[in-house]
Amino acid sequence: MLDSLVSGALADASERRAVRGLDLVEAAALARPAGLDALEALAPADRVKIIAEVKRSSPSRGALAEIPDPALLASQYETGGASAISVLTEVRRFGGTLADLEAVRAAVSLPVLRKDFIAEPYQVFEARAAGADLVLLIVAALEQPLLVELHSLIQQLGMTALVETHSADEVSRAVDVGAQVIGVNARDLSTFELDQDLFGRLADQIPSGVIRIAESAVKTPADVAHYRAAGADVVLIGEALVTGDPVATLTEFLGS
Numbered sequence: 001m002l003d004s005l006v007s008g009a010l011a012d013a014s015e016r017r018a019v020r021g022l023d024l025v026e027a028a029a030l031a032r033p034a035g036l037d038a039l040e041a042l043a044p045a046d047r048v049k050i051i052a053e054v055k056r057s058s059p060s061r062g063a064l065a066e067i068p069d070p071a072l073l074a075s076q077y078e079t080g081g082a083s084a085i086s087v088l089t090e091v092r093r094f095g096g097t098l099a100d101l102e103a104v105r106a107a108v109s110l111p112v113l114r115k116d117f118i119a120e121p122y123q124v125f126e127a128r129a130a131g132a133d134l135v136l137l138i139v140a141a142l143e144q145p146l147l148v149e150l151h152s153l154i155q156q157l158g159m160t161a162l163v164e165t166h167s168a169d170e171v172s173r174a175v176d177v178g179a180q181v182i183g184v185n186a187r188d189l190s191t192f193e194l195d196q197d198l199f200g201r202l203a204d205q206i207p208s209g210v211i212r213i214a215e216s217a218v219k220t221p222a223d224v225a226h227y228r229a230a231g232a233d234v235v236l237i238g239e240a241l242v243t244g245d246p247v248a249t250l251t252e253f254l255g256s
């Protein structure tokens with residue numbers, strides 16, 4: 001499944017590139033005002049932080065919410081106390097677009113994450129051109145040399161990579177590239193199985209000084225507390241926020 005998500009995302013990127021070539025996207029990326037400091041926004045604090053996700057659907061859960069106005073949802077996330085906004089830009093299975101990300105960028109003053117299946121430099125330039133401050137890199141989808149290349153391009157463009165892992169081996173690969181932000185996804189992107197205890201098993205392997213993010217499977221304040229107790233600085237939440245009242249849910253989760 002992960003392979004087909006990546007190849008779909010690359011096919012879509014190559015269609016976009018046929019319309020708007022690498023030179024144009026690169027120029028647009030370089031013309032953007034400097035991005036926001038995601039490392040500062042997500043820095044460990046005496047309370048847990050939340051990255052709130054704009055997510056219409058997913059291959060494992062199907063349709064979640066229509067989200068006719070992603071900018072409005074993102075503003076509600078900001079009001080509710082989110083520290084950053086994640087925007088799914090994958091079209092085929094998640095129903096997102098880069099236009100969603102641009103709209104969100106214009107509506108909030110928080111760092112914005114491009115959540116997609118990034119596997120080539122063109123997609124990184126697109127992210128910056130659309131106003132992203134953070135870009136997701138999924139270790140399981142990338143050979144190490146490509147992970148190194150994309151990670152360094154993200155940094156050169158003044159952005160921060162959220163390097164996503166799902167095993168001890170992947171955490172060491174993330175540490176090897178010098179990741180400053182490491183996520184552990186409770187969902188296995190090949191089988192879609194959830195393991196909420198995976199974060200706790202891997203957290204000790206993430207060096208201190210690196211921001212630790214627990215991703216997926218948060219439905220209740222107790223789930224937030226569970227990840228916090230296991231050492232999460234930040235929790236990334238999608239479904240529970242798009243299917244509930246965003247401000248009330250965030251307020252409740254941040255109080256936990």
Ligand SMILES: O=P(O)(O)OC[C@@H](O)[C@@H](O)c1c[nH]c2ccccc12
Pocket residue numbers: 053055115116164185215216217218236237238239240
């Ligand atoms: O909706 P949830 O269970 O709160 O999960 C959010 C987020 O972690 C999930 O959307 C996600 C984590 N890593 C990904 C990689 C690609 C696509 C989606 C994801």
